[in-house]
Amino acid sequence: MKEEIKKHLENAITSYHHYYASGKLAAYIPALLEANPKAIGACILDKEGHWYCAGDYEKRFTIQSISKIVTLALAIMDNGEESVFSKMGYEPTGDSFNSLVRMEINRVPKPYNPMINAGAIVVTSMIKGEDNNEKLERIIDFFKRLTSNEELSIDGKVYLSEKETGHRNRALAYYMKEVGILSLDVEDVLDLYFQQCSILVNCQDLAKIAMVFANDGVDINTGEELVPKYIARKIRTIMVTCGMYDASGSFAVRVGLPAKSGVGGGIIALSPKKLGIGLYGPALDDKGNSIVGMKVLEELSRKLDLSIF
Structure with missing residues (x-):
């Protein structure tokens, strides 16, 4: 074999x-x-x-976006499955990963699943920590344990590029803030999300x-x-x-x-x-x-x- x-x-x-x-x-x-x-x-x-x-x-x-499965595991470990999935579903959408359409037409305006950007942003917001520094440290530490690689780091150039051009993700996040799915500061959550994606x-x-x-x-x-x-x-x-x-x-x-x-x-x-x-x-x-x-x-x-x- x-x-x-x-x-x-x-x-x-x-x-x-x-x-x-x-x-x-x-x-x-x-x-x-x-x-x-x-x-x-x-x-x-x-x-x-x-x-x-x-x-x-x-x-x-x-x-x-591969980071989404890692942060999902960590968020469930932090909060429990019921809490995490009270804010999103399990269902595939058939739409692009950064689409806003499904949330707008649903009677319950929450992300369809944690693998699309809207759901992943909510997942990132549920990582435990006193501030973004502690949350990011926990995310990277979890990645290091899963990979057995202590040298993991963030690509600063990609992170800043995402932060400067992530307008669709901002639209998703501010919409979720408006309807009560996202409770924390939008820019703080997005900053953590962009760093997570830049590992x-x-x-x-x-x-x-x-x-x-x-x-x-x-x-x-x-x-x-x-x-x-x-x-x-x-x-x-x-x-x-x-x-x-x-x-x-x-x-x-x-x-x-x-x-x-x-x-x-x-x-x-x-x-x-x-x-x-x-x-x-x-x-x-x-x-x-x-x-x-x-x-x-x-x-x-x-x-x-x-x-x-």
Whole structure:
């Protein structure tokens, strides 16, 4: 199986690399335009601790929306599931990740799920701490524990770029403030959210996070429970239904794995009890997902028979 995983990963990276030319960088965050669209890398970590990596897997990039699964776990641990989901739903939207439409037409104007920006902003507002410094410290510390990487840091340039141009997120946040979903200061919450999205990771970091959630919240190296089992399972389910923006349904059919993408080009995916996967390819499709990463995952799922369905 080890040689099979390595072979199929390397073949997929080589076979689908050219698809980058069909994608585009995330122009609405100007700093992300500095990425190399030709870059593609991936890492797979199995439950026995074996690594399989190919391409530009050591390249660091900002985690963006993949951070949503980590802060969701932390918010539930801080507040309890009932409290968190009193402010948002579990349902996929079929709309883009930064859409305001569903909240406006609902009788109960709250985000459909925690994987869209509106829901993720509310989740970030629920992280415990006396101020933003303490909250950010707790978020980064949690990331470090999940990745076993004490060197994680924030890309200041991307953070400031997001802060200066995040007008749609401000519209979402101020709307939620008006209707009572968001209770804290909007600019403080957004500042924390923009920093959370600007944490630098590589494919190995993503694969490690994925493996924790694949293993019901337990670190395979230390045996420590980093995330309670019921939370890990719930987040895996939400990743299946909502993790790939408004392409989540087609992704479930074609790939069949819990996954979450980010407009920085990263994708995290997992095979429960088996594998954690991290990919990077900054050229995006029209849904905001890594165009090469999607192709690689589809190939790996087919060749390794990974679909959970």
